[in-house]
Amino acid sequence: MGRVAIIGVGQSAFVRSYPGGIRELAFEGFKEAILDAGIKVSDISASVVCSAPEYDKQRSPAGVIAEYLGLNPQPTFYVESLCSSSSMGLRVAYSLVKSGLHDIVAVIGFQKMSEITSAESQERMGRGADIQWESPFGTMMPAYYAMYAQAHMAKYGTTLEDLALIRVKAATYGQINEKAVYRKAVTLDMFSDPANPMSGPVASPLRVGDCCANADGSSCVIVANEEKAKIFSKKPVWILGLGSATAPVNVTGRELFTGLAVARAAAEQAYKMAGITPDKVDVAEVHDCFTIAEMMAYEDLGFAKPGEGKDLIRSKETYKEGKIPVNVDGGLLSKGHPIGATGGSQIRTIVLQLRGEAGPMQVKDPVIGLVHNIGGVGLYGNVTILGRE
Amino acid sequence: MEKPRPVIGPDNAFFWEGCKRRQLVFQKCKSCGHVRWPPAHVCPKCLEYDWEEIVSSGQGIIYSYVIYHFPYHPGFREELPYVVALVDLMEGPRVLTNIIECDSSALACDLPVEIVWDEEGEIPIPKFRLRKA
Numbered sequence: 001m002g003r004v005a006i007i008g009v010g011q012s013a014f015v016r017s018y019p020g021g022i023r024e025l026a027f028e029g030f031k032e033a034i035l036d037a038g039i040k041v042s043d044i045s046a047s048v049v050c051s052a053p054e055y056d057k058q059r060s061p062a063g064v065i066a067e068y069l070g071l072n073p074q075p076t077f078y079v080e081s082l083c084s085s086s087s088m089g090l091r092v093a094y095s096l097v098k099s100g101l102h103d104i105v106a107v108i109g110f111q112k113m114s115e116i117t118s119a120e121s122q123e124r125m126g127r128g129a130d131i132q133w134e135s136p137f138g139t140m141m142p143a144y145y146a147m148y149a150q151a152h153m154a155k156y157g158t159t160l161e162d163l164a165l166i167r168v169k170a171a172t173y174g175q176i177n178e179k180a181v182y183r184k185a186v187t188l189d190m191f192s193d194p195a196n197p198m199s200g201p202v203a204s205p206l207r208v209g210d211c212c213a214n215a216d217g218s219s220c221v222i223v224a225n226e227e228k229a230k231i232f233s234k235k236p237v238w239i240l241g242l243g244s245a246t247a248p249v250n251v252t253g254r255e256l257f258t259g260l261a262v263a264r265a266a267a268e269q270a271y272k273m274a275g276i277t278p279d280k281v282d283v284a285e286v287h288d289c290f291t292i293a294e295m296m297a298y299e300d301l302g303f304a305k306p307g308e309g310k311d312l313i314r315s316k317e318t319y320k321e322g323k324i325p326v327n328v329d330g331g332l333l334s335k336g337h338p339i340g341a342t343g344g345s346q347i348r349t350i351v352l353q354l355r356g357e358a359g360p361m362q363v364k365d366p367v368i369g370l371v372h373n374i375g376g377v378g379l380y381g382n383v384t385i386l387g388r389e
Numbered sequence: 390m391e392k393p394r395p396v397i398g399p400d401n402a403f404f405w406e407g408c409k410r411r412q413l414v415f416q417k418c419k420s421c422g423h424v425r426w427p428p429a430h431v432c433p434k435c436l437e438y439d440w441e442e443i444v445s446s447g448q449g450i451i452y453s454y455v456i457y458h459f460p461y462h463p464g465f466r467e468e469l470p471y472v473v474a475l476v477d478l479m480e481g482p483r484v485l486t487n488i489i490e491c492d493s494s495a496l497a498c499d500l501p502v503e504i505v506w507d508e509e510g511e512i513p514i515p516k517f518r519l520r521k522a
Contacts, residue, residue, distance in 0.1 A: 122461055132401060133427045135393035136514055137487050139473050140461035147475065151453035154498035204456035204470075204493075250427055252475065252483045257453050 002226030004097045005236035006386065007104075008037025009348035011219040014181040014336035017114040018216035022051075022058060023068035026110045029218035029341065030069050033106070037222045038232055041069065044222070045102040047076045048092050050085035050109040051340030054124045057115050065108060080340075083289065084375035085109060086219060087343030087382035091242055093223040103225050109345075110218040111338035121214075130250060142289070143203035144251055144377040149292035150205055151257035156307035160205060163291040164191040165313045167198075167209050167333055170288065172319070174334025176360045181215040181336035210291040215336030219344025221351075235355045240368070241274030241385035243267055247378050254378075258307075260293075262381025263300035263372060270370075270383040271302075278302030281324060281385075282366035283353045285346035287374040288331040297372050298326070301383070325363045343373040347384065354388040392464035394510050401428045403442060408513045411506055413445040415482055426482035447504030448520070449478040456493045476502055476517055490518040 010032025012018070018025050026049075034041060047069070049062035058064060062078035065071075081088040086109030093105040113121070122140075152158050171186035190198040191209055198209035229236040243266035248254055254261065271277060278301060286301070288294035298309035303324045312318050318326040329335055329349045332342060350369035352358045371384040397405050407414035417424050420437035431438055454474035460466040472488040474496075488496060489505060501520040506513040 130427075131393065132396055132398075134485055135462070136395055137473055137485055137516075138392070138457060138460075138462055138465040138468065138471060139485065140457075143455050143457065143461075143473070146455040147453045147473075150455065151498060154453070201456070201458040201470075204458065252426060252485050257475070 004094050004239045005224050005226065005229035005233065006221055006239065006347065006351050007224045007229050007233040007236055008033040008039065008222035009220070009351045010034070010036055011179060011341065011345045011348050012217050013179045014215040014217035014338055014345070016181060016215065018112055022056070022061060022110055022112050023065060025112055025216060026065045026108055026218045027069060029110070029220040029344070030106065030108055033220035033222050039104065039222065041071065044071060044074065044104050044106045046074050046096055047071050047106045047108055048079055048089040049076055050079045050089040050107065050344070051111050052082050052085060053080060055111055055113050055115060055121070055339065065110070069108070071106070081380040082375035083287065083337070083339050084343055084373040084380045084382045085340045086221070087347070087371065087373035087384060088244065088380070090221060090223065090343065090347060090384060091244055091382065094239055094242060097223055097225050103228050105223045107221040107223060107344060108218070109220070109341040109343060111340040112216045113214045113338060114216050133250065133252070141377060145290040145292055146203040146206045147251070148257050148296065149290070152292060152296065153205065155258050156310070158295060158310045160191070161188065162310040162313060163210055163295065164188055166288065166291040166294045169313065169319060170327060170331045170333035173328045173361055174330030177330045177335055180330040180334050182213045182330070182334040206290055206292070212289045212332040212337040213334070215338045217336060217338035217341040217345065219341040219348060221344050221347050235388065237351045237354050237386050237388055239384065240387045241270035241272070241276070243269030243273070243383040245381045249376070249379060259296045259300045260374060260378035260381060262378050263297060263374060263383065266381040266383040267301050267372070270385045274385040274387070276368065276385065280368050281370045282368050283328070283350065283363045284324060284326045284370040284372065285329070285349050286326055286331070286372040288327055288333050289337055289374070291333070293374065294327065294331065301370065301372055320361065320363055328361045328363060343371070343382065346371045346373055347386070350386050354386060390463040392510070393462060395512055395514070400430050404428055405512050407442070407444070408515060411513060413447055413504055413515050414442045415445060415480065416440040417443045424481045426484065443480065445478050445480045449476040449502055449517070451475070451488065451496065451498055451500050451502055452477045452483060453498055454488060454496055472496065474517070487516045488518065489516050495519070
């Protein structure tokens with residue numbers, strides 16, 4: 001059985017509120033990917049559609065999107081694992097191609113977060129708490145990242161300024177990414193100025209500036225077998241390693257709060273499959289839904305030892321010119337986090353980096369790239385390792 | 390608006406019945422001795438059904454905590470800022486709870502805490518406060 005490649009990538013601009021519906025939104029990322037791959041829509045033999053249904057008004061969205069994109073009568077799959085849906089979609093596409101069942105598969109991620117109001121969104125996220133053992137205590141699922149931040153700070157001496165440095169880095173690259181939702185600079189001063197909105201407490205220790213931006217957006221990744229990749233692509237990017245893991249939904253069932261067990265498990269699998277060690281990674285996209293999430297990712301992926309992630313950001317080693325550039329497209333913090341589209345957008349960034357086509361965000365001559373995409377608060381973990389010839 | 394209240398069902402009634410007696414009770418597997426949380430009808434370690442009730446001392450330490458500045462449920466608006474914490478109990482289980490009767494700036498991971506019953510609703514809810522010296 002041959003190798004599996006990514007031959008095309010695309011994404012819409014990530015925006016605060018997309019004026020069209022989910023079909024039109026999905027089309028934007030899809031069209032860019034088709035043009036990038038140089039294939040016709042009829043070359044695609046199956047599609048995998050990914051979103052987080054808590055934001056969708058449309059039930060069973062794969063059907064309406066496959067219809068709108070001209071993908072009938074080929075089969076379509078709907079894959080959901082919250083914020084890691086489209087990385088999970090890539091895993092499904094890899095399996096479909098590797099099995100020989102399909103030769104070219106499109107992974108389409110989308111989310112129109114603005115489809116529901118902010119109040120509805122909060123209400124739905126609140127309902128994500130366990131009504132029996134969590135809701136009576138006023139909890140809310142994403143705030144559990146603050147629980148991790150507090151534990152990490154207590155155990156390792158990570159500071160609020162370290163977390164702010166991650167936000168400053170994200171904004172550095174968000175400013176030069178024309179598809180990012182947040183294009184403004186962020187400085188450390190903003191976090192120490194009580195009058196600045198960035199410093200406002202949300203769920204302490206996390207502040208407004210520690211949280212990613214909601215966005216509407218879509219992404220698309222075209223996956224092909226080796227034969228088709230060689231026909232269509234001058235610069236195929238190969239899927240070298242995949243890892244995937246789950247953790248208990250109920251946070252009281254988790255032992256570790258200074259890192260994500262799912263990320264560690266998924267990374268171990270992906271490194272083993274790719275036959276590489278963390279030091280071989282030249283550029284990475286990690287799931288920085290909150291600043292603490294990027295800090296833990298440095299450690300969970302083996303870029304730093306546990307507790308030493310703060311040294312990487314203090315010494316700017318995760319900037320574009322550093323030892324291991326991370327999220328040099330703005331990350332979820334500045335580029336935005338349209339849930340179901342996020343993984344595909346991260347994959348797109350790494351594919352462009354490996355092809356040397358990342359423009360002002362280009363890292364010097366990367367050969368191997370990594371994508372770390374997490375669903376829920378460490379509930380689903382996906383790590384993908386990509387490489388060029 | 391009312392705060393969300395416990396929803397009592399067959400698998401968890403023993404726990405809330407315990408709360409009505411001001412006792413924090415857990416299930417201990419009769420087969421392997423594992424003290425499980427949250428409640429379940431079967432032991433997740435050995436898959437056996439039989440269990441006995443143990444009563445917790447209500448003493449533990451704060452593992453980690455979050456100070457909420459935003460009411461994700463409107464019933465908590467008046468409580469802001471309030472503290473949600475993971476408390477490791479002496480008997481083993483780690484529970485999600487609120488730390489009350491405290492100045493949130495005095496909190497830290499690993500501080501000892503003790504149970505205090507929130508009597509606001511029909512069923513007392515187990516919450517914690519910093520242990521008095």
